[in-house]
Amino acid sequence: MSSDLPVPSLATQVTTRWELAATEVHDALQQTLSVAFLGSASSGKDAAIRAIFGVDFGQVDPIPGSTEHVRVAAVDPERRLLVVNAPGFGDLRAEVQARAEEVLDHLDLAIYVVNCDGGATIDERRDLDKIRALNRPTLVCLNKIDLIRPNQREDFVRSTLVQLGVPADMAVVTAFDPLPQLSEEPIGVDKVLAWIHEHLTEGGKALLFAKNVRNKVAACEPIIQSAAKKAAVAGAIPIPGADATAVTAVQVKLISDLAAVFGRRIDKEIVLFILGEVLAGGSKGFVRWALEAAKAAGWLPGGQIVTVAVSGIGAVISGATTYGVGRATVTFLQRDGKMTGAELRDVFDASAFEYRQQADG
Ligand SMILES: Nc1nc2c(ncn2[C@@H]2O[C@H](COP(=O)(O)OP(=O)(O)OP(=O)(O)O)[C@@H](O)[C@H]2O)c(=O)[nH]1
Numbered sequence: 001m002s003s004d005l006p007v008p009s010l011a012t013q014v015t016t017r018w019e020l021a022a023t024e025v026h027d028a029l030q031q032t033l034s035v036a037f038l039g040s041a042s043s044g045k046d047a048a049i050r051a052i053f054g055v056d057f058g059q060v061d062p063i064p065g066s067t068e069h070v071r072v073a074a075v076d077p078e079r080r081l082l083v084v085n086a087p088g089f090g091d092l093r094a095e096v097q098a099r100a101e102e103v104l105d106h107l108d109l110a111i112y113v114v115n116c117d118g119g120a121t122i123d124e125r126r127d128l129d130k131i132r133a134l135n136r137p138t139l140v141c142l143n144k145i146d147l148i149r150p151n152q153r154e155d156f157v158r159s160t161l162v163q164l165g166v167p168a169d170m171a172v173v174t175a176f177d178p179l180p181q182l183s184e185e186p187i188g189v190d191k192v193l194a195w196i197h198e199h200l201t202e203g204g205k206a207l208l209f210a211k212n213v214r215n216k217v218a219a220c221e222p223i224i225q226s227a228a229k230k231a232a233v234a235g236a237i238p239i240p241g242a243d244a245t246a247v248t249a250v251q252v253k254l255i256s257d258l259a260a261v262f263g264r265r266i267d268k269e270i271v272l273f274i275l276g277e278v279l280a281g282g283s284k285g286f287v288r289w290a291l292e293a294a295k296a297a298g299w300l301p302g303g304q305i306v307t308v309a310v311s312g313i314g315a316v317i318s319g320a321t322t323y324g325v326g327r328a329t330v331t332f333l334q335r336d337g338k339m340t341g342a343e344l345r346d347v348f349d350a351s352a353f354e355y356r357q358q359a360d361g
C-alpha cells in the first residue's frame, strides 16, 4: 500500500489532536483513586508512602471513619488520591465506618509491604491471600532489602516469594527508608512506579497517580516508556516527508500527560515548538539517522510507509522518536520552559539514540 495523499503538516496534526488530549487529561484528573498500603507492624508502610508521595502520612488529616488502626487520608490538596494505611491483619472493613469504608470498597490497588529482615511469616501469607482475594492489582514490596547482605539477596528473595506464594512479576524489592550509610535514596521506587503504571489501566488513573508522585522525573519515565511502545506499533514513522499522524497523536498525548504530572498547563504552541524543534530535519542527529535507515529499508518519500513502518526499523524509529520527545519534554518542564531549540534537540538526540541502542541490544 502506498499513500498518494498529501502529508498533513505538523501544525494540522497537532491542532487536530491537541484538544482531544487536553480533554482526556482533564477527565483523567477529575477521577478519584484509592491505594492501600498494607503489611504487618514496622514493615515500612509509612516509609513507602513518604518515598512515593513525599508525604508524612501521620501529619495528614484522616477522613471520617478512620481509626488509629486503619487510617485513610488524601495525599493531594484536591483530595483525589486516597491512601489507606493499615496492617493487613483481620477484617479491615469491620474496623472503619462511613467514608473510610467506601474507600476500602473501591480500592484500585493494594501494596503489601513485607519486612525482609526476618523473612515472611505464616500470618503474612494468610493476610496476603485475603487481600489477593479482593481481585485488585496487588504488589508485594520486599522491603528493607538493604539489611540483607548483597550476596544473599537473590536466594532470599526467591525463598520469600515461595513462602508467600507470590509470582515474581507481582513483587518488587525495595528499601523505602534505607540506612543512610548504605544508600542516600530509597531503593526500588522506580520499579514500584513502573508496576503501578502498568496495572492502573482504568481510564487514565495511572496519570492521576503519577501527578502525585514526589519525584516527577521518575513518575514520567513509565509514561514515556509506554507511549514509546504504543508509537512503535502505530504503523507510521515520524520522519520528514512521511505521514506520521498516528505517531504524532501518541506524542501530543504524551506531552500533555507529562505536563499534567508537573502540574502545568501547556498550550498548543508549546507542543508545536517541542515537536517542531526535535523532529525538524536539518539536524545531524537522530532524525537524520532515521531518514537514512528508513531509506535503506526501502522507504521513498511519499510512498511505502506501511511496509517500512511495520518493519523492525520503523518500530525502532517510532519508539525512539517518541521516547526522545518525552525526555526532551521532561527537561523542558523541569526548566520551566527556559530552553532553546538546540538544547531541546540535544536531549532528544541523546535519549532517542539511547532507546535505539536498547532496542538493538
Ligand atoms: N533499614 C531500613 N529501615 C527501614 C526501611 N523502611 C522502613 N524502615 C524503618 O522501619 C521502621 C518502621 O517503618 P514504618 O514506615 O514506620 O513502618 P510501618 O509499617 O508504618 O509501621 P507501623 O505503622 O508501626 O505498623 C522505621 O524505623 C523505619 O525507618 C528500609 O527500607 N530499610
Ligand SMILES: [Mg+2]
Pocket (backbone or CB within 6 Å): 045, 046
Ligand atoms: Mg505506620
